[in-house]
Amino acid sequence: MARETMTAASPTAQSKSQRAYRWIKERIVGHEFSPGYRLVLGTLAGELDMSVVPVREAIRQLEAEGLVTFERNVGARVSMVDDSAYRYSMAALGILEATATALSARHLTAGDIRRARSVNDRMIETLDHFDPRSFTALNQEFHSILSSRCANPRVLELVGAEWGRLGHLRDSTFSFVPGRAQESVREHEQILALIEQGAPLGEIEHAARRHRSATLDAYLAHEHPDEAFDPAGI
Amino acid sequence: MARETMTAASPTAQSKSQRAYRWIKERIVGHEFSPGYRLVLGTLAGELDMSVVPVREAIRQLEAEGLVTFERNVGARVSMVDDSAYRYSMAALGILEATATALSARHLTAGDIRRARSVNDRMIETLDHFDPRSFTALNQEFHSILSSRCANPRVLELVGAEWGRLGHLRDSTFSFVPGRAQESVREHEQILALIEQGAPLGEIEHAARRHRSATLDAYLAHEHPDEAFDPAGI
DNA sequence: CAGCAGGGCATCGTATACGATTTCAGATAC
DNA sequence: GTATCTGAAATCGTATACGATGCCCTGCTG
Numbered sequence: 001m002a003r004e005t006m007t008a009a010s011p012t013a014q015s016k017s018q019r020a021y022r023w024i025k026e027r028i029v030g031h032e033f034s035p036g037y038r039l040v041l042g043t044l045a046g047e048l049d050m051s052v053v054p055v056r057e058a059i060r061q062l063e064a065e066g067l068v069t070f071e072r073n074v075g076a077r078v079s080m081v082d083d084s085a086y087r088y089s090m091a092a093l094g095i096l097e098a099t100a101t102a103l104s105a106r107h108l109t110a111g112d113i114r115r116a117r118s119v120n121d122r123m124i125e126t127l128d129h130f131d132p133r134s135f136t137a138l139n140q141e142f143h144s145i146l147s148s149r150c151a152n153p154r155v156l157e158l159v160g161a162e163w164g165r166l167g168h169l170r171d172s173t174f175s176f177v178p179g180r181a182q183e184s185v186r187e188h189e190q191i192l193a194l195i196e197q198g199a200p201l202g203e204i205e206h207a208a209r210r211h212r213s214a215t216l217d218a219y220l221a222h223e224h225p226d227e228a229f230d231p232a233g234i
Numbered sequence: 235m236a237r238e239t240m241t242a243a244s245p246t247a248q249s250k251s252q253r254a255y256r257w258i259k260e261r262i263v264g265h266e267f268s269p270g271y272r273l274v275l276g277t278l279a280g281e282l283d284m285s286v287v288p289v290r291e292a293i294r295q296l297e298a299e300g301l302v303t304f305e306r307n308v309g310a311r312v313s314m315v316d317d318s319a320y321r322y323s324m325a326a327l328g329i330l331e332a333t334a335t336a337l338s339a340r341h342l343t344a345g346d347i348r349r350a351r352s353v354n355d356r357m358i359e360t361l362d363h364f365d366p367r368s369f370t371a372l373n374q375e376f377h378s379i380l381s382s383r384c385a386n387p388r389v390l391e392l393v394g395a396e397w398g399r400l401g402h403l404r405d406s407t408f409s410f411v412p413g414r415a416q417e418s419v420r421e422h423e424q425i426l427a428l429i430e431q432g433a434p435l436g437e438i439e440h441a442a443r444r445h446r447s448a449t450l451d452a453y454l455a456h457e458h459p460d461e462a463f464d465p466a467g468i
Numbered sequence: 469c470a471g472c473a474g475g476g477c478a479t480c481g482t483a484t485a486c487g488a489t490t491t492c493a494g495a496t497a498c
Numbered sequence: 499g500t501a502t503c504t505g506a507a508a509t510c511g512t513a514t515a516c517g518a519t520g521c522c523c524t525g526c527t528g
Contacts, residue, residue, distance in 0.1 A: 015306055015511070042479070051513045052480090053287070057294055064298030072249055073480055073519050088388035095389070099329050154322035155329070158392065249481070276509070285483045286510090307489050307510055 016050045020058035023048060028067055028078055029164075039068065039076040066165045086166070087216065093162040094212030100147035100155050102205035105195045107149035113196060116145045120188045127181060132174040135181060139174070142188060146195070146208075180218040187211040250284045254292035257282060262301055262312055263398075273302065273310040300399045320400070321450065327396040328446030334381035334389050336439035339429045341383035347430060350379040354422045361415060366408040369415060373408075376422060380429070380442075414449055421445040 024044065027033040039059060045052045059076045062068040070076045081089075119142045126135055140163070150156045174181055191211065194204050258278065261267040273293060279286045293310045296302040304310045315323070353376045360369055374397070384390045408415055425445065428438050 017511085040479070053512055053514095056481090057291065060291055060294050061298055064295055074521095075479065085388070088386045091386055092388045092392060095333050096330075152322045152325055154319070154326045158326060251481085274509070287482055287484095290511090308491090309509070 016048075016054040017057040017061075020044070020048055020050065020055045021061055024058055024062060025067065028062075033078050035078050035080045037078045039078065041075070065161070081166075089162060089166055090216050091213065093159065093166065094209060094216065096155060096159045096162060097143055097147055098205045098208035098212060100150040100152075100159050101143070101191070101208045102201040103152050103155060104147045104150040105201060105204050106198075107151065108146070108195060109149075112145055112149065113192060116142055117189075117192055119145065120185055120192070123181075123185050123188070127185070130181065135174050139184070146191070177218040180215060184211070184215060187214070250282075250288040251291040251295075254278070254282055254284065254289045255295055258292055258296060259301065262296075267312050269312050269314045271312045273312065275309070299395070315400075323396060323400055324450050325447065327393065327400065328443060328450065330389060330393045330396060331377055331381055332439045332442035332446060334384040334386075334393050335377070335425070335442045336435040337386055337389065338381045338384040339435060339438050340432075341385065342380070342429060343383075346379055346383065347426060350376055351423075351426055353379065354419055354426070357415075357419050357422070361419070364415065369408050373418070380425070418445070418449060421448070 024033070024039070033039070041052045041055050041059070045055045048055065059068055059070070063070045063076065067079055068076050069079050119138055123135060123138045123142070126138070147156065147159060174184075187207070188211075191204065191207050194207055258267070258273070267273070275286045275289050275293070279289045282289065293302055293304070297304045297310065301313055302310050303313050353372055357369060357372045357376070360372070381390065381393060408418075421441070422445075425438065425441050428441055
């Protein structure tokens with residue numbers, strides 16, 4: 001018989017730990033809990049209407065993911081992603097995503113390309129009434145489509161994890177350097193062209209990498225005008 | 235005053251969760267708990283002489299690391315790294331490590347190079363009385379030295395994490411394809427030469443990548459002679 | 469007035485307890 | 499002989515409880 005007949009609603013749906021995990025993560029990426037925010041077990045448990053045990057577990061998971069830092073006998077707080085950590089993570093993401101894009105290129109369908117281009121078109125449209133937030137969202141969607149067919153799922157996983165890590169502060173880049181947005185969409189078109197014409201994978205990867213690191217460089221140039229920083233200058 | 239004056243021994247040293255974590259991980263990477271092994275909370279707690287709560291936490295951490303898989307209401311077991319997952323992870327590791335090596339190349343000291351070469355020499359020596367286990371250990375040490383000065387610590391972290399994931403079954407490669415070992419040490423010398431002569435980072439990265447994927451290809455060719463697989467053929 | 473000792477409060481770490489769920493063995497019906 | 503049902507054992511998920519630890523504030527002392 002149906003093993004979950006009467007539980008269709010939610011009772012068995014998921015464990016409390018998982019609910020806590022999602023709930024907290026939601027708040028973190030939604031900036032409701034900003035970096036440095038103190039995550040008190042008892043309080044969270046109270047709000048979620050459960051005991052502290054599942055909350056502890058959830059926080060441990062978030063810690064493993066890097067969203068939360070933990071200190072014994074002191075407690076957890078939302079990770080302070082200091083500037084350098086942000087850069088490094090961004091650079092790593094760029095490398096991984098470029099590789100994923102290259103590994104994906106040969107498997108992209110015409111439909112994929114079309115969708116990617118349409119996303120990029122929407123990005124171009126929004127350039128007038130520029131909104132960093134939605135622009136970044138579209139940007140992520142664009143790259144996500146390009147790497148979606150990556151032949152190596154592990155690489156995709158790593159890309160996803162890194163996106164998650166940066167999630168709660170990534171809208172910053174484009175808001176700081178609006179001018180970068182225009183170059184960005186142009187480079188997107190170039191990458192699409194390379195993929196369509198079946199360029200060597202090395203070339204595609206290189207282009208994607210340059211694209212990424214250019215965005216990062218723009219951010220850095222704005223934040224630290226005097227500092228030379230070449231995280232993936234290869 | 236000294237905050238741990240009288241506890242120098244161990245009492246405050248580390249939490250039970252951490253002890254459990256280390257203990258279990260030790261067994262997993264030491265093959266004492268082989269893939270598929272069932273990790274029962276109560277049993278582990280008994281052996282570690284603690285309650286199940288810390289053990290649960292430890293297992294969650296290991297799950298986040300990918301060493302353990304968890305099924306709700308069923309329990310945890312050591313990850314079954316099936317063949318394809320192994321390949322993918324290996325390929326991802328190759329990509330990351332190659333990048334790390336390139337990002338590290340310019341910062342390697344003469345001493346680093348010397349040590350790396352000495353490790354490689356030891357590998358050559360052991361070719362006669364070949365022992366896959368120690369050969370693999372040396373291999374790891376070699377690559378670890380080369381990427382140790384990586385300018386991007388996040389990339390290094392990712393490399394380390396991936397090594398950990400593969401830890402409990404990585405000795406396989408060289409035991410399956412002993413012939414590969416000889417090529418391998420030759421390629422090591424080539425990479426060292428590239429670094430010494432200050433070759434372009436792109437070239438170094440490419441060489442490191444090819445080196446890695448060649449090892450993987452050798453493994454695959456042995457395991458799946460008929461299958462074409464180009465995880466990072468860029 | 470400055471500095472240190474002491475104590476109380478907040479919070480964490482772990483143990484124990486119990487209900488919920490899964491799994492497996494044995495029995496029964498066809 | 500096979501398939502299905504039933505019940506008990508094993509194990510998990512979560513709540514509650516209590517000791518341990520760190521932090522802050524008060525009050526004493528020089």
